[in-house]
Amino acid sequence: xxxxxxxxxQIKRLRPLPPTALRLASLLASPLYSIDECxxxxxxxxxxxxxxxxxxxxAFSGAQRQISDIRSAVIRLGGGRILKEILSRHLKxxxxxxxxxxxxxxxxxxxxxxxxxLAIESLxxxxxxxxxxxxxxxxxxxxxGKLILARAAPKETITRIWAILSxxxxxCEQAEKEILGFTHADVGAEIMVAWxxxxxxxxxxxxxxxxxxxxxxxxxxxxxxxxxxxxxGQGIGNEGMCFGYDSRVVDRMGLTAEIFERIxxxxxxxxxxxxxxxxxEPGPDxxxxx
Numbered sequence: 001x002x003x004x005x006x007x008x009x010q011i012k013r014l015r016p017l018p019p020t021a022l023r024l025a026s027l028l029a030s031p032l033y034s035i036d037e038c039x040x041x042x043x044x045x046x047x048x049x050x051x052x053x054x055x056x057x058x059a060f061s062g063a064q065r066q067i068s069d070i071r072s073a074v075i076r077l078g079g080g081r082i083l084k085e086i087l088s089r090h091l092k093x094x095x096x097x098x099x100x101x102x103x104x105x106x107x108x109x110x111x112x113x114x115x116x117x118l119a120i121e122s123l124x125x126x127x128x129x130x131x132x133x134x135x136x137x138x139x140x141x142x143x144x145g146k147l148i149l150a151r152a153a154p155k156e157t158i159t160r161i162w163a164i165l166s167x168x169x170x171x172c173e174q175a176e177k178e179i180l181g182f183t184h185a186d187v188g189a190e191i192m193v194a195w196x197x198x199x200x201x202x203x204x205x206x207x208x209x210x211x212x213x214x215x216x217x218x219x220x221x222x223x224x225x226x227x228x229x230x231x232x233g234q235g236i237g238n239e240g241m242c243f244g245y246d247s248r249v250v251d252r253m254g255l256t257a258e259i260f261e262r263i264x265x266x267x268x269x270x271x272x273x274x275x276x277x278x279x280x281e282p283g284p285d286x287x288x289x290x
Contacts, residue, residue, distance in 0.1 A: 029198035080133020101150040103238030112235025119228035145188030209244035
């Protein structure tokens with residue numbers, strides 16, 4: 001078992017979230033969410049306001065007419081997508097670094113997280129109900145616990161995890177639990193608490209590999225998004241496809257193999273656009289999605 005203090009120490013060293021992101025996340029989690037309040041949060045952050053207007057008018061956002069005010073931009077994009085963009089840029093700094101403990105290249109954890117968030121966007125049109133704006137954020141955050149374990153766990157401990165996983169009789173989470181006493185999902189949930197993110201995101205991060213007794217739509221979305229991101233070659237690493245997944249999720253969401261393939265294709269296409277925007281190479285394990 002690894003001392004939990006090592007994990008706690010690494011969490012405290014993480015760069016805090018932008019205050020605007022926290023306020024926007026809290027608003028999106030509230031049943032009293034309003035466009036006016038979202039506009040107020042954004043317009044008093046001058047740098048963010050300019051960024052939101054630029055994004056709302058970009059070809060990447062699919063804009064068909066010029067948008068010149070924050071309210072129109074919020075209506076065009078939605079608070080969830082705006083929060084996703086804020087956090088994507090923040091996490092690009094936080095998640096970039098040595099993640100060789102998980103077999104990841106320098107930007108691979110970030111790329112996996114962004115691919116999962118893009119999968120949420122592709123998933124939306126195929127569902128009967130609407131997706132929470134916080135689903136994008138939960139998808140971005142779902143594997144952040146790996147960042148801490150890669151930094152905190154001794155090399156010999158990580159080696160033991162992969163030794164167990166190599167016989168293909170268990171998942172990565174089961175191997176982590178056996179060797180460490182907790183999983184990257186547990187650590188990720190702890191980060192959500194430290195960052196004061198809404199409880200629904202903490203719950204989703206903690207349970208995205210868990211067989212739940214009761215359906216949780218937000219967790220279901222992120223579980224599928226994680227599989228999509230892996231399927232298009234983002235975030236393979238040492239873990240490969242050996243991860244926990246609730247097989248009942250696709251039935252609850254009404255997804256077919258054909259729909260899943262279409263989501264993968266759309267996600268892969270969007271991912272190439274994002275990597276081009278950030279001037280990042282796709283990586284040796286990236287798939288075309290076709």
